[in-house]
Amino acid sequence: GAVVSQHPSWVICKSGTSVKIECRSLDFQATTMFWYRQFPKQSLMLMATSNEGSKATYEQGVEKDKFLINHASLTLSTLTVTSAHPEDSSFYICSARVQRGRTYEQYFGPGTRLTVT
């Protein structure tokens, strides 16, 4: 249980185009999902928190107009990188939170490798 999928697993796009990444919780409902970004040889950096039915909350320094997040249902959140540039090339990882008894656990997707040329 608690499987999170991402699509696509990798994508190459040209500079100036937009790319959409999907994150799905396959066997549970997630009211909250998170988006992380990871550059080579660095740790994961939290970009934003996505709540179903409401606007995402972005971490300091993350441009909300560039990284559009939509959490349209309890099993799907999307991240759209708009007008992508080479510096946006990174590994994007989503995570979904689920309640387990009195605790809340986060499960991670396999990641999406974005390369902007």
Next chain:
Amino acid sequence: DAKTTQPTSMDCAEGRAANLPCNHSTISGNEYVYWYRQIHSQGPQYIIHGLKNNETNEMASLIITEDRKSSTLILPHATLRDTAVYYCIVRLLSNDYKLSFGAGTTVTVRA
């Protein structure tokens, strides 16, 4: 949130136990110790967590000192597939908590 300190890297031999230390001297009474790992080019994977008592599951054991200021993750029989970055995270269990990752320990299991 309490910060954690982990060694940057460590090597271990295949088939032997791997002991990964973590210091969290400022941990508060209601914070748990969590361990995740990230194999290259994959998303993080939950390993184990604990509050006070030692914990064991099919993947690893977690030993937390009595004062809770440090802990050790033990992989009983390391395999090459255990090569990964291991993250020790101290966190609350509240529903508004967001996991933050430090640098972790890069563990390389050698044949």
